[in-house]
Amino acid sequence: PGSVKPRRLLVPFAGSGSEMVGAIEAGWDEIVGVEQSEQYAEINSDLAVQRPLIAPAEAWRE
Numbered sequence: 210p211g212s213v214k215p216r217r218l219l220v221p222f223a224g225s226g227s228e229m230v231g232a233i234e235a236g237w238d239e240i241v242g243v244e245q246s247e248q249y250a251e252i253n254s255d256l257a258v259q260r261p262l263i264a265p266a267e268a269w270r271e
Contacts, residue, residue, distance in 0.1 A: 215239055226253045 215238035220228050223242030232240045244250045 217241075219243070223253055224249050229253075 216236070217239040218229075218232050218237045218241070220232075220240065220242040223229060223244040226242060229240050229242045242253060244253060
């Protein structure tokens with residue numbers, strides 16, 4: 210009673226990462242994206258370097 214569970218999101222087809230960015234902006238606590246395509250995984254990797262996932266959601270709104 211009284212405890213709050215973290216909001217967790219699994220994105221099984223992460224693509225370019227736009228759904229994960231939206232989830233961060235919406236305030237989800239934990240987001241995990243999985244992508245099979247090397248091309249899209251590289252895009253996600255570049256995005257994570259530009260805006261680390263440990264950064265506050267405000268960093269994504271720049």
